[in-house]
Amino acid sequence: MDLAPFKHVLLLPRVRPLALLMFFARMPPAATGVILTLHVAVTLDKGYGAAGLVGAAGTIGMGLGAPLMGKLIDERGLRAMLAVSVTASATFWLSAPLMGYWVLLVCSFLVGLLGVPMMSIGRQVITALVPESRRRVALSVDSISVELSFMGGPALGVFVATKFSTSAALLFIGVSTLVAGLLLYWANPPMIHEDEVVDGPRPKIIEWMRGRIVGVLVVCVGATVCLAGMEVSAIASLEHIGKQSWLGVVFFAMCAASIAGGLVYGGVKKAPSVLVLLVVMAAFEIPVGLGDGSVLWLCLLIIPMNITCAPLIAASGEHISRLAPPTARGLAIGLQGSAFTVGNAIGAPIAGVAIDHGGAPAGFAIVGVIGLLVAGVAWLLARQRKPVATQTTMAS
Template structure:
């Protein structure tokens, strides 16, 4: 790995840990410290999710037009103010502010992918984006655990301020590093293409695949939790999620080393198909973990492949917007997958949750395939079909 890529990848790993912990910390703070219950906590989380879905493309466009530092000045300020003052907020203030910080917050996931794209030549992007996907998995393994430790050892107020201080430090370091957001070999002179000139066919198909991926993943998490609660084995939840993340990391390592990688459509179809039978492990923790492995082997490769495709299909001068739209697609998928699985679980138990979300993933893959059939030229000649 290139020296500068290595140091920035390490920075992004730590910068992504606080955002990974925000959901669980806000949930604990609202439900326990403010004593408003988990329903109210879910509304705060939903407000933040909607804000992020709307804000990621906006922040990405700001990067395209004004540069990374201009975006960080806005985002880091808004983020630090929210998290450092959150312990002083009542519930309704927290609810409204959660949406605002989602709208203006630092899109660490999108920034990391765009930095990798800018620093690594096209021939090495698959490996670099695979490593980045593995880094995301590690952040989501370590971030929530560290946040819960602070919240339980001290208080949720301390955890909120810890997140704020961590994001402030990460933002300042990223501002100081100021990595390029466009590769040095890419042409950025001349008039910028309008969004209608490149947002069509294949790139829309990739965004649809991103949505389908998080439909499957969010539904998997809800169904897995329901399965463990059904047999009274909630204490094994950490082990189950560790198995998911470990499988994803292995998949990312394999994907980064193959010469000819499967397409995003194939990866999504495999993930969705492997999710359908996971419900057979309902009632048996070990079997559930084993059945979750195949679908999660596709997770990091699918995220990396989507980032690789978008980096090629979007024009360099609009890549921040495209990466932001990818983040929004992930957010939309999570917002669909979790309640879809929840309704299925309520009616048919955890096996129904896995099956329904898996079928939904296959349907989304079909929609993306239809979009990929459109052969109108976009930024490059890369195809999404297998």
């Protein structure tokens, strides 16, 4: 592993300040799920089932909204998208403490639909700031940044909610989102690299949305099925032995392993394909249930599959940036975000049903098997003829 490529990427113009901005900008979205859950279940006293509905509404909105916001970037530019999404997001989060349950439920869907897709924006920005030859390293940096945001965001949100109130936490998210959006609007980073050709008519989606790029999106679904199922199964495993307080340690192990994987992936000279990464992730998830009943063994067994997490996010982003034409990259990266959202929505309930019938080990095993099946579907799609716009392959 060679870390010099990371240094070279971070020394490129505007990369460091914008990577730092995206790290902080992604912390509020990372905390929204846990804050909304606590607010609905505890402050509004509606229970966790009602809180889950609010979360599901937001998830559906995000799944539909990410491609729409990406398409708006392609057609009108980043600032036009931010003007819409930052206004919608800040309005929702700053007024959320005043909302009743049913208003909150409807508005959660709307803010998901129109909200700022910080995860997708970060990937597109980093893609536009570096030449194609360095995108693997740059996207590895970005995926590591995402992991760090998910380590810090929820912890900070829970601290504010428990130290003060969930209403204060909602206001904190609103102010943070507004500040991050305004800074991003002011910075106005490029969304297409200066070396990329963007002349001519904008290609229609049917011209580039074909087998290989669809295969990458299928891999993204499979990866988040595995990851969402892993989280639910890990929670069930710790609850079974009365060790819920150790959940933070297990989640830290997950994120640390992913960060380590991102460093390795960005530093190696020949990287594995997205298909290989998904197969490894899914295969290593199946035996994680052997650690059921032991916090130590659960942490150790969960590390191998999570090592592939950041690399898979980076690899899928790299392939999508090559397979989609530059003038449609916002839509393509938005569709990647939707694929991640769909996988997350599928993986959690599937693991939950398996856990109800066979305990946490069954949860780990079933989503691992599903991940392998999804990898098979993606492999078949990867064998199809590549779209005209691309000069790469998914499985190379």
